[in-house]
Amino acid sequence: MLTDNPTGNLPTLEDETEQIVMNMGPQHPSTHGVFRMILTLSGETIVKADLEMGYLHRGVEKQCEEGTFVHNVTATDRLDYLAAMSNNLAYSIASEQLAGVEVPERAWYIRTIVCELQRIASHCVAVGTFGADVGTMFTPLQYAFREREMILDMFNMICGARMTLNYVRPGGVSLDLPEEFMPACRYFVDIMPAKIDEYESLLTGNEIFTARTKGVGVLRRDRALDYAVSGPTLRGSGPAYDVRRDAPYGIYDRFDFNVITEEAGDCFSRYLVRVREMRESVKIVKQALDQLPDGPYFAPLSRNFRPAVGESFSRIESPKGELGFYMVSDGSIAPYRCKIRAPSFINLGPLREMLVGHKVADAVVILGSIDIVLGEVDR
């Protein structure tokens, strides 16, 4: 009888006969792109995980050796395709170091505004799709995408594109801000904090959401540093490393903003960091709009400029983490080597460890909390 010995008649762990290897991806609605996880399961629990990436590998680094410095900006759009402005910016800073150009102040203010708007847009996707991964279906997603639409409309105003922007170029930006941008941006920063409150009202206090994300996918502080994780994934585990604060580029040292950290290192912490970062970005955009000077938006730099022989490295805080470009020039119109330090790629390092011991359903949540973009992982 089952009631005689509560565990004696039921199958126990010692009774199991095989572990199942289950494939997740590369075509899967929750892998955030073409990404494959090979999970070895004991029942529902993951005992071992292996990752397979490269389904979106297009050889961008090799392509960059063929195109001119300005051509390659279009290739950088397609790396982290949810944060094209940030990719463009990191690439442009590295190119400007090689060329020895000084970017005018107005260009830096415009760059800061668009990059922080881009951060908000990327985090809208991250938070919305994370909610969808957990199972809140599409409500937070739609709410977050409603504001993301406003940002993409502003980008459309500025450069004619929504996603592959090709806007931040070596030397400055490609076009000046049009007249209709300022009132639109001011309206946006006025309403956005209330909208972020809306997302939080759906998710942060939601019992089911917290039950599925708190304590799940814990990444310890020392492990996070050892794996060279960056961005919200790192700051959710404690270390307050933000490139905008630790190695300010452009004019970030002129703005008053907080670096958001959480201590727990679980999926919920990473979500909280992203939501709060959106608020900080709104603050930065507001300050930048107030301080925006007149002046040139582009430094004179020929389209086929040949920088001096040398090497440069740029790093910026992209929405995914520390994005860097290591560029080598041999004096010709194309870079000799263009290495992309991709935060999503490196942030996948601890994933195998984070998955072990969790259920299959948690695998989706943990992967979603790291917030990867396959364009950047695979290049």
Next chain:
Amino acid sequence: MSETEPSPGPTFETLVAQLRTAFPDRNFPTVDPGIPAIVVPIDSLVEVCRHLKSAPSLAFDYLASLTAIDYLDRIDLVYQLRSVTNRLDLTIRVEIDRDDAVAPSVTGIWRAADLQEREVYDLMGVRFTGHPDLRRILLYDEFDGHPLRKDWRLPAEPRTV
């Protein structure tokens, strides 16, 4: 270019001096092609990295980036290290032979080297001895050659796998 200066703290020269004091019998040259770096010979690499990580005043706990550059007469590995705790940055370069591109793995020192060394192996053809699982990461396993090398050419006919 003031916006791209590394984080405040001890300068590159101070770090070089500290490293030279720690390894007095080895003279590490420095280069500056735009990024100042210490050139470490291949047989000292693991020892130097271990020291950089464990010395409390240094505590380079973060392997930010591992780059490989194919200069046609050699391949350079560029390690960009950070100390998040002490707010330091340091770049180390190692020169290795193109035809016999082997380097010791630093996965035992920083776990971040795992994926990054696999990428360098995959695209540049540098084998890292001591790496727990050195296999291709971005390209498919049967791929022929290492595309980021300067002498790699697209095959004339596309291969059907």
